[in-house]
Amino acid sequence: MTSKINYTKIKKFFKSKLAIVGISGGVDSALTAAILVKALGKEKVVGVMMPYKKQSDIDDSKELIKELGIVGKEINIEKMVEPYLSIFSENKLVLGNIMSRIRMIVLYAIANSENGLVAGTTNKSEMAIGYFTKHGDGGCDVEIIASLLKTDVWEMAKKMASKNCWPTLAKIANKIPTAGLWENQTDEKEMGFSYEILDKYLSGKKVDAKIKAVILKMEKRLGFGLLINLMRFYVMILIKTQHCDHY
Numbered sequence: 566m567t568s569k570i571n572y573t574k575i576k577k578f579f580k581s582k583l584a585i586v587g588i589s590g591g592v593d594s595a596l597t598a599a600i601l602v603k604a605l606g607k608e609k610v611v612g613v614m615m616p617y618k619k620q621s622d623i624d625d626s627k628e629l630i631k632e633l634g635i636v637g638k639e640i641n642i643e644k645m646v647e648p649y650l651s652i653f654s655e656n657k658l659v660l661g662n663i664m665s666r667i668r669m670i671v672l673y674a675i676a677n678s679e680n681g682l683v684a685g686t687t688n689k690s691e692m693a694i695g696y697f698t699k700h701g702d703g704g705c706d707v708e709i710i711a712s713l714l715k716t717d718v719w720e721m722a723k724k725m726a727s728k729n730c731w732p733t734l735a736k737i738a739n740k741i742p743t744a745g746l747w748e749n750q751t752d753e754k755e756m757g758f759s760y761e762i763l764d765k766y767l768s769g770k771k772v773d774a775k776i777k778a779v780i781l782k783m784e785k786r787l788g789f790g791l792l793i794n795l796m797r798f799y800v801m802i803l804i805k806t807q808h809c810d811h812y
Contacts, residue, residue: 583681665701
């Protein structure tokens with residue numbers, strides 16, 4: 566893994582403010598929370614669980630919060646989603662995006678009330694193809710892992726778990742990636758290719774021509790407006806420097 570996280574820059578960015586991060590039960594949010602703990606201290610990190618109705622793997626999120634020693638909050642978003650069901654009940658993609666945006670509303674409400682900043686959990690692979698919800702999980706004050714490809718995220722999470730004796734983080738790092746927006750949804754099924762293939766492409770390596778065409782189509786779909794948003798993100802991203810700290 567060539568990318569590193571600059572813990573010093575993270576600390577300077579948050580200053581005296583709390584870091585508010587959504588904990589989904591997936592590796593991106595788990596690693597983000599772990600990095601924030603290392604950079605700021607566990608007392609400065611708030612992990613927020615936002616299930617819709619019942620979340621089958623919410624115990625992973627609870628165990629991670631306990632393992633990291635951070636403050637945990639649980640807010641079920643079912644009642645916030647209900648008003649939209651009668652209008653968009655047949656379109657699971659629209660409902661999934663609504664859930665993502667409601668979760669970001671919740672995170673910012675907590676940040677506003679507790680003098681905090683919202684930490685994003687989008688990785689470099691997802692950024693590159695626009696695999697996030699604009700004004701949802703794509704809305705935050707700073708992206709913590711956007712300099713890491715998905716395969717880097719897995720690697721770093723496993724190494725941090727081993728070094729710090731965090732078995733829940735290790736368990737989460739081995740789960741099938743899913744945004745949990747609807748039943749049986751997985752990232753790779755929705756994208757149409759694996760993260761390993763996507764990261765090979767993003768690293769300049771050769772991939773199957775058909776898959777490359779799909780990835781290129783997703784990149785082009787971002788459009789100029791979203792490109793501006795991505796540029797804004799990259800200004801905030803805590804990228805690798807010559808003086809990076811290691812995990």
